[in-house]
Amino acid sequence: MWSEPAHETMRRLGRLGLREFDVVLAPGHLWADELDTGARRDLLQALSREGMKIESLNLPALDFNLGSCLAEVRDHAVRNYAEALRLSADLGGRGVVVVPGRVSGLLPPKMEDTMSWLGDSIEALLHFADKTGQDLLLETHPLTAIPTAEAVAAFIETIGHPRLLVAYDVANAEFIGEDQVAALRRLKPILGQVHVSDAKRSSWKHDPAGLGTVNFGEVRATLGEIAFDGLAVVEVISSNAVADTEATVHALNG
Template sequence: METIAQGFGGSTFSFMWQDTALAAMRKMQTLGLNDFDVLVVPGHLWPDQLSAADRSVLAGNLRSEGIRIESLNLPALDLNLVSRVEEFRRYSIDLYIRTMQLAADLGAGAVVVVPGRVSSLFPPPGSDTEHLLRDSLAQLLRVAERLDQKIFVELHPQTPIPTSDAMLIFLDGLAHEKLLIAYDVSNAEFVGEGQPDAIRRLGNRIGQLHLSDGTRSQWRHDRVGHGTVCFDEILKAVNETRFSGVCVLEIISSSPLEDLGASAAALKRIAID
């Protein structure tokens, strides 16, 4: 599994309330991580807080320090691309568009998009939700074409398409070369999905892989080895499908550097076995 052993990307998730995005990436770079998935929140990295000059300076710093941003990622709880409140759906689309422009300005090639949220108690009709999601993504894809950006739609348990089978059915109706999947193995573990088989089914539809540990009884993004995710089988499936994207360590922790470093080391040991 030498391809996987070459390196991993990292998520700034655990740093977003305490560091700027640049400071977080500098810290993770000391662990040998690069190709970052950067959370987009005020104070960490936020479109409206960065002028054109600010963006130019930040992009220059990234280039000079060899830091690569793979994607920008808006937190799922703040937005909803399938909201029945049209003003809120419109705001969500507009913020994604501003984030896509920021990604382009910083040299990042993609944004991660959570495909809306629905109530688990009493959701609206599935056909209505699907129509809204299709319309929202179609608007984002027009911008993606103009900016030469990719959209990674994340497999996420709070969305109307929480499994790989549901994701494939939906995306087959909205096929586009710039629309790919961010496959999150701990999210998949929580919804009871067999990740190795799902990765094989999804194949080249996966644009980014999110790695962390979790269980089927608790939705978590823990250090590798602290849950029930079978990483040896996952990495085997990833190599079988010749995955060419970035494997992002998305560890959510109060001691992120320690847990990111331990997770990267554990995965590299698995990868070279």
């Protein structure tokens, strides 16, 4: 994402047999302000010719806090997520992965205040999701106010919008010690996407399969049990990304 355009990365990963992608948004890789209407149309046509598809877009969570105590920070995040929704629609995507805010582990605001701010931000984004025909995929993430499957599910059920779904991250779940089988069963009605990589309960990573303690056999069996028909995204963070992605694909299919 820091060294080449997303289309080139998708081509390289496409040689591994991967055809659908969750693309992280970054300047120089894929960024809304760098793509006018013609460039978006050309990219969509090129991907179609090559048999590839963008499933979703994913903004770097560190820069955009939908649960901030500062209204101007939340407004900035909503504007950028809204632009990501428009870009996803133009590129034939399904929606945008959303990290539901970030909270300090040292001295956070009151939980009820954070949840109110987050709720307002998500309600604003759902207006854009409806306009663009896109989904919001809330990612389970350890640095948010709703890090567990139960907390995300309760939040989504409170809002009750059909375009608000979950992107369940098994590595994030492993790090916080969550029972992933129970979590996936709980999320069945609202599960939109699954992010797959390895981690340990002692260290937060997104490693290739086999380097951590995620039980991928149980995860895969549970996805079959609940008849999940969405996309499972291999989300490996590595300095040797293509090879480690390939190793993870082989491990998961083995």
